[in-house]
Amino acid sequence: MNKNRRHFLQKSVKLTGIPLAGPLSFPYISGAYEQIENYTRDLGIKLCLAYFWGIEPRKTALSRQMDVLGAVSPVNSGLANLPGEKDNSRTVIKAVKNAWTREGLTLRVIEGPPYLGEKTKLDLPGRDEEIDNFITLIKNLSLEGIDTICYNWMPIISWARTIVDKSSRGGALVSGFDVTAIKNKPPINEYGNLTPEIMWENLKYFLKAVCPEAEKHGVKLALHPDDPPIDNIQGIPRIMTSVQAFKKMLEIYPSVYNGITFCQGSFASMGDSTEQVNIPEAIKYFGKRNVIHFVHFRDVLGNKHNFEETFHDAGKTEMFAAMQAYRDIGFKGPMRPDHVPTMAGDSNDKPGYSTIGTLFAIGYIRGLMEGVGKGEN
């Protein structure tokens, strides 16, 4: 059929002499739907992609083609190509910001290094210096007009999965977590007897020190849920594992600058088989308090003890209702797809971050946004 179909095209050209060249007169029209009454493209939400591996030319090209013009990125001297400079320096931040600008993208959220360190999370010697460095990061981001930092409260063991090549729909590869796979692992003792109370005290100390600075500089702190949201892994407590925990965190320092990265997949995997988070309700609860600063749009099947990640259209969450909730709260901040399945022909070297999987995810998200924006709802 290759031959036949192409033959038709080529025959047309051959028989008629139609040249395969010649300019057309249409300019590129960005956001062609913006003129439609009561509809703002993408609901006014700033769609982004994550670039944890620096500038990947094919990925940035695909972003521009999809009209997804926000970048979520670390800032550090390596990415800035400024060896020896401090990661939190204005020089580094400016260089990283400019690198994205040259790609046609806008750096909207800092996610990744410089990470908030273990000393702060575990009250180890040097904690105040780490916090000072974080405050310097805040100040310098502000000077460069970057206003959102995604951070987490998972020391020692960050996000974790027990499988990264689980076969999902059509054989696409996804990551998963099964608590039984780690139940016999030995406790980690070298940081003493860590308790949830200690972790909360440390978080409180951090927030009391940092939030006033974030307020002063207009930078929004966006705490990511613990992932997986179980109580502990090998004796290292995990405290940001429920909606209630986030309410408690927000009460420590009530301010719109003390906010949340609403990772849908993490919230969706909270709870057990008897009680789980209603995602649209959670979005509305936090959204009405203006503390959702950044959204990771993804989904799972299962709960905190045993879950797997899914295609965006195949998980447990009512994604349309979630999108309606973002519209209802007037969310206009940065949102990125997260943890897409690795699809056919793509490498699973970076589980969850297949470039190709992102195309399907962004298409689906944009369609949902249009549905929410244009439907009478």
Next chain:
Amino acid sequence: MNKNRRHFLQKSVKLTGIPLAGPLSFPYISGAYEQIENYTRDLGIKLCLAYFWGIEPRKTALSRQMDVLGAVSPVNSGLANLPGEKDNSRTVIKAVKNAWTREGLTLRVIEGPPYLGEKTKLDLPGRDEEIDNFITLIKNLSLEGIDTICYNWMPIISWARTIVDKSSRGGALVSGFDVTAIKNKPPINEYGNLTPEIMWENLKYFLKAVCPEAEKHGVKLALHPDDPPIDNIQGIPRIMTSVQAFKKMLEIYPSVYNGITFCQGSFASMGDSTEQVNIPEAIKYFGKRNVIHFVHFRDVLGNKHNFEETFHDAGKTEMFAAMQAYRDIGFKGPMRPDHVPTMAGDSNDKPGYSTIGTLFAIGYIRGLMEGVGKGEN
């Protein structure tokens, strides 16, 4: 950042001994949203991809991963791997159908060879034999349970473009047509003085002969618009170039088996700068008469004299309203994206049929469908 992010994942594994293995307990759940009240996944429409180049393993794998399980394909002895067999034989049709079934896909529409030939369209010697062959095709398709044939009325010059590598959003490559590029081409004389009236007479002769057979065997004929929809190219008239023409065609033999391939892009490019087709209205007009049998979901910018194809979310058509119209008419037939831009890293060898571009298109279409299905509209 590569190192850092992966380091975190790997550090978790290293420090805790979490094994990167172990089965999870969730079965693959197809159509997770089907349980939601008043919502049927994909609006009950049968999403398909076109396979003009036979079975492409990566593409079929991506189809299964996207949960797009319909195939639009030619039937011919080459594709059936049955050299010497007639293209319209039941043996060939059965073999092609089974080849798709083995891929996990359902052959829903015949598009491509065996094409309806020039003798029928131009009243050349052998016309009745060609028509007999077409009727045999209908009968044998029916015996194999395949009920839709997409055909066209463009002799000599089929679909044509004057550019196939026009730079579109973000540098993605699209096809376009500019009538000025062909205005000085010499007329094609060897078929005599072809007029629209002659073309209509020939179409009438064909429909009168074939529609009763289509009715008898329950096979839906789906006539594709002429593309580009201009009056003629080098003296070869093009008659299926307006909504009015399709109304006229339907009146020749009123029957639900005498229907349309509603190629949105072709209908959207009809007309000139002063008058163009309202796509949702056209869908409703034909849909209420139950004659839309197959949809090519795509879009353009421009009109019949000068247009370019676009990303599905960047053209002139109100795609959400179009999808609402399909819902309103109760369309449950096959639909496929068409003419996607060639995106970064993909080959432009098959302009309009970049596999990668299809991912974004299908994601967007599914999101739109969900928006239409779940919104209060």
